[in-house]
Amino acid sequence: MGDHNQPFLPVSGDPECAPVLGDDVVVDGALHRPQPGSTKSKLLLAVFSGIFVVCLILAGGYDKSGVVKVAQLGGVDELGVGPIEMPAGSTIVRPAVSRGKSAGVSEKANFSPEQLLGGGEVIGDGLTEDFPWNNSMLSWQRTAFHFQPEKNWMNDPNGPLFYKGWYHFFYQYNPNAAVWGDIVWGHAVSRDMIHWLHLPLAMVADQWYDVQGVWTGSATILPDGKVMMLYTGSTNESVQVQNLAYPANHDDPLLLDWVKHPGNPVLVPPPGIHHKDFRDPTTAWKTSEGKWRITIGSKVNKTGIALIYDTEDFINFELKEGFLHGVPGTGMWECVDFYPVAVAGGNGLDTSVNGAGVRHVVKASLDDDRHDYYAIGTYDEEAGKWYPDNPAIDVGIGIRYDYGIFYASKTFFDQSKQRRVLWGWIGEWDSEAADVRKGWASLQGMPRTVVLDTKTGSNLLQWPVVESESLRLRSKEFKNVVAKPGAVVPIKLEAATQLDIVAEFELDKEAVERAVESDEEFKCSSSKGAAHRGALGPFGLLVLSEETLSEQTPVYFYVVKGKNATLRTYFCADQSRSSLANDVNKQIYGSYVPVLTGEKFAVRMLVDHSIIESFAQGGRSVITSRVYPTKAIYGAARLFLFNNGTEAGVTASLKVWQMNSAFIRPFPNL
Amino acid sequence: MIRSTIFLVLLLTLYPIPIQIQATPSIPNILGNNLIDQTCKKTPYYDLCIQTLVSCPESFHTDLEGLAKITVGAIAHKASAALRRIETILAKKEHSKPAVREALNACASRYRAVVEQDVPETLMSLRTGNYKFASRGTNDAATEAMSCEEDFAAGESPLSDLNVAVHDVSVVAAAIVQAVIES
Numbered sequence: 107m108g109d110h111n112q113p114f115l116p117v118s119g120d121p122e123c124a125p126v127l128g129d130d131v132v133v134d135g136a137l138h139r140p141q142p143g144s145t146k147s148k149l150l151l152a153v154f155s156g157i158f159v160v161c162l163i164l165a166g167g168y169d170k171s172g173v174v175k176v177a178q179l180g181g182v183d184e185l186g187v188g189p190i191e192m193p194a195g196s197t198i199v200r201p202a203v204s205r206g207k208s209a210g211v212s213e214k215a216n217f218s219p220e221q222l223l224g225g226g227e228v229i230g231d232g233l234t235e236d237f238p239w240n241n242s243m244l245s246w247q248r249t250a251f252h253f254q255p256e257k258n259w260m261n262d263p264n265g266p267l268f269y270k271g272w273y274h275f276f277y278q279y280n281p282n283a284a285v286w287g288d289i290v291w292g293h294a295v296s297r298d299m300i301h302w303l304h305l306p307l308a309m310v311a312d313q314w315y316d317v318q319g320v321w322t323g324s325a326t327i328l329p330d331g332k333v334m335m336l337y338t339g340s341t342n343e344s345v346q347v348q349n350l351a352y353p354a355n356h357d358d359p360l361l362l363d364w365v366k367h368p369g370n371p372v373l374v375p376p377p378g379i380h381h382k383d384f385r386d387p388t389t390a391w392k393t394s395e396g397k398w399r400i401t402i403g404s405k406v407n408k409t410g411i412a413l414i415y416d417t418e419d420f421i422n423f424e425l426k427e428g429f430l431h432g433v434p435g436t437g438m439w440e441c442v443d444f445y446p447v448a449v450a451g452g453n454g455l456d457t458s459v460n461g462a463g464v465r466h467v468v469k470a471s472l473d474d475d476r477h478d479y480y481a482i483g484t485y486d487e488e489a490g491k492w493y494p495d496n497p498a499i500d501v502g503i504g505i506r507y508d509y510g511i512f513y514a515s516k517t518f519f520d521q522s523k524q525r526r527v528l529w530g531w532i533g534e535w536d537s538e539a540a541d542v543r544k545g546w547a548s549l550q551g552m553p554r555t556v557v558l559d560t561k562t563g564s565n566l567l568q569w570p571v572v573e574s575e576s577l578r579l580r581s582k583e584f585k586n587v588v589a590k591p592g593a594v595v596p597i598k599l600e601a602a603t604q605l606d607i608v609a610e611f612e613l614d615k616e617a618v619e620r621a622v623e624s625d626e627e628f629k630c631s632s633s634k635g636a637a638h639r640g641a642l643g644p645f646g647l648l649v650l651s652e653e654t655l656s657e658q659t660p661v662y663f664y665v666v667k668g669k670n671a672t673l674r675t676y677f678c679a680d681q682s683r684s685s686l687a688n689d690v691n692k693q694i695y696g697s698y699v700p701v702l703t704g705e706k707f708a709v710r711m712l713v714d715h716s717i718i719e720s721f722a723q724g725g726r727s728v729i730t731s732r733v734y735p736t737k738a739i740y741g742a743a744r745l746f747l748f749n750n751g752t753e754a755g756v757t758a759s760l761k762v763w764q765m766n767s768a769f770i771r772p773f774p775n776l
Numbered sequence: 777m778i779r780s781t782i783f784l785v786l787l788l789t790l791y792p793i794p795i796q797i798q799a800t801p802s803i804p805n806i807l808g809n810n811l812i813d814q815t816c817k818k819t820p821y822y823d824l825c826i827q828t829l830v831s832c833p834e835s836f837h838t839d840l841e842g843l844a845k846i847t848v849g850a851i852a853h854k855a856s857a858a859l860r861r862i863e864t865i866l867a868k869k870e871h872s873k874p875a876v877r878e879a880l881n882a883c884a885s886r887y888r889a890v891v892e893q894d895v896p897e898t899l900m901s902l903r904t905g906n907y908k909f910a911s912r913g914t915n916d917a918a919t920e921a922m923s924c925e926e927d928f929a930a931g932e933s934p935l936s937d938l939n940v941a942v943h944d945v946s947v948v949a950a951a952i953v954q955a956v957i958e959s
Contacts, residue, residue, distance in 0.1 A: 238878075238879075238882035238927060283893065284893075285893045285894075285897045285913075286897050286900075286901070286906075286909045286912070287896065287897055287900050318900075318903070318904050319904055319906070321906070340904045340905075340906075344903055344904050344905060346904075346905060380905075381905075382904070382905025383905070385906075408958065437957065437958055438957070473907060473908055473957055474957055474958055476908055476911075533912075537886070537889070537916060537919050537920055537923060538889050538893050538894055538897075538912075538913075538916045538920070539885050539886045539888075539889035539890075539893075539920055542885075542888075542889050542892075542893055543885065688922075688923050688926040688927070689919055689920070689922075689923035
């Protein structure tokens with residue numbers, strides 16, 4: 107496209123126009139090519155502009171000395187502010203590695219906290235013997251009891267439901283590679299949400315309206331038991347539309363075959379909504395008029411919104427005026443979810459339930475920062491509006507389901523056990539090259555029940571479904587283990603890669619009373635992780651750790667004594683030393699967690715190879731981590747109790763179960 | 777004498793442009809408030825961003841998404857150059873230490889992932905509007921490049937300039953993708 111009015115631009119012969127390296131972008135003959143009919147002033151301009159460009163390049167081009175470290179994927183800080191930090195001006199940093207002390211470590215290991223939990227030294231070349239990734243390290247990463255397909259890429263959970271005795275799970279799947287693309291619907295069933303059996307693909311991209319992706323959708327079970335599945339398709343022209351599908355045979359409990367409604371799409375982007383901002387329809391709920399209502403996330407400028415549609419047949423829809431809700435500055439709302447919770451706690455509620463004793467949750471996955479947020483509020487059914495109880499922590503600016511890696515989550519009402527269950531996509535925190543090499547990417551979180559926290563009234567509680575306990579094998583109890591300030595105490599186990607840990611901690615009361623009030627403003631993400639020593643923390647567990655702590659993943663509490671002796675507790679995970687590898691997430695993340703009077707510091711952790719799910723205070727705050735150790739794998743993985751606070755001792759009681767495999771495999775004899 | 781001449785040249789270099797631009801409005805003003813300038817200001821490497829975009833004429837006639845695609849093309853180009861250099865070095869069997877050869881092989885699989893996975897994933901994501909995968913792909917390309925450099929002992933990397941180039945242009949691309957997401 108050599109426009110003769112732009113004489114100082116190089117003429118690109120390559121239609122793809124791949125710009126070349128810095129030292130090739132210099133003034134050359136093309137810049138001064140005389141143009142037909144050019145005036146003297148244009149020639150003069152060409153010369154001066156060419157010289158200017160040369161000066162620009164000679165002035166230093168771009169700053170080669172400042173390599174910007176891109177923040178790794180995944181969680182940032184507890185308020186979910188800003189997706190990518192770019193601290194410039196640092197050279198390529200070699201990974202901080204503490205070589206620690208090797209053999210000869212005694213039972214009651216007296217590691218000095220500074221040595222091992224302190225910031226590691228930068229060793230001369232930063233290399234370890236075990237790089238790059240070998241097959242042993244990579245194959246260890248596969249989980250034993252978390253849902254994942256046999257190979258390739260997975261993302262969002264789709265259309266979960268309980269039907270004719272089976273839990274059904276569908277998911278975004280790439281049948282061809284370990285990265286996102288060629289998306290179709292995978293399918294699996296289970297009797298108990300733990301022991302999954304893989305089924306053939308439910309839907310593939312075989313229509314013009316979903317040829318570029320059979321994207322996320324939700325199921326609605328009608329009163330007569332029939333299933334309606336609404337899902338987003340990316341059309342041949344990249345327009346996002348909503349489509350209807352239903353089982354080919356409603357008598358088939360496995361729901362193997364699906365029919366796409368011949369009149370698809372049933373919804374196209376309405377006026378004012380961009381064709382790439384219209385996706386992820388929800389489960390429908392009944393209105394008082396007897397119609398079905400769904401919501402679809404979108405945005406208007408930078409305001410994330412949830413559109414509302416009413417329908418009687420899932421084929422013809424009426425866009426309701428206004429939105430269910432919107433929050434300025436939150437950007438595109440993906441995977442919106444909307445459901446009632448009982449004020450009294452207890453059981454979950456069918457999506458259509460409304461009335462006294464019910465609050466409604468609105469949840470959105472924010473495209474801008476890749477986190478899931480929810481808020482609790484009031485649903486005005488007639489107006490088709492929802493209002494947050496506390497606008498300061500509205501959707502997208504307040505509470506997250508999970509302060510680690512957890513996205514595109516979706517709930518469903520399990521009518522067989524009267525509970526609301528939450529699925530969440532757990533991506534990878536390693537490099538795509540490693541994903542390609544190991545042949546797979548992504549997990550689903552352990553399904554969680556969701557209820558209102560009746561003690562605080564202002565947040566939800568999440569807890570692994572009770573069926574997770576069926577995986578428990580042998581257990582070991584450790585009662586009243588004392589960890590003085592600076593202590594690291596080994597927890598002796600036969601193995602430490604498939605665990606269910608239930609732990610309680612107490613701080614020494616006198617030390618707490620003695621401790622001076624601090625005005626520290628603490629955030630997990632801006633702290634030094636487990637090396638950040640305060641009077642009353644950090645203390646917790648070192649998971650997937652190696653004997654000499656060359657690799658360790660601390661999951662811990664950090665307590666600050668503030669004004670009027672009030673205690674504020676934070677719950678964090680620290681991946682800065684989780685692996686000697688240089689291409690995995692090394693961030694520190696977490697959140698404030700309410701700890702009420704009389705409560706001990708409590709955590710339940712599911713450790714399953716490269717995933718750790720940590721639930722604090724009965725599920726008030728949850729952190730999911732993806733961890734990729736190179737040494738702390740198989741029989742070399744260890745568990746430690748630690749207390750890196752400076753003043754208070756910690757007494758811990760733990761029960762640790764070895765966890766069985768869920769033997770997830772293809773459905774037999776299909 | 778020479779110094780004042782250079783000063784004069786620089787002065788004359790800067791002066792005519794604004795005047796000439798008003799006289800010939802069809803010449804694109806890369807110094808003004810147009811899309812390229814605004815977009816590159818959102819990236820941590822403004823000059824590299826300008827360089828990358830300006831060297832591709834399509835930049836002047838496209839939208840934010842198009843600018844993102846152009847920088848992704850730059851990632852592909854530089855990553856391919858890295859792969860070619862790795863092949864060349866590995867072909868010369870007699871010169872490399874085993875540790876260096878091992879690192880080169882690791883880098884080759886990283887850069888193959890960039891070219892065969894990150895780039896197509898990013899382009900597909902931009903095309904269909906499911907933008908977070910473009911963020912994933914561009915950020916990963918930066919990670920692969922940085923990790924490749926770190927796979928070598930200090931001073932032993934024969935790929936430093938290319939690793940820096942891929943890393944930096946990937947960071948620029950990731951920032952432009954983020955601008956697309958937030959637009």
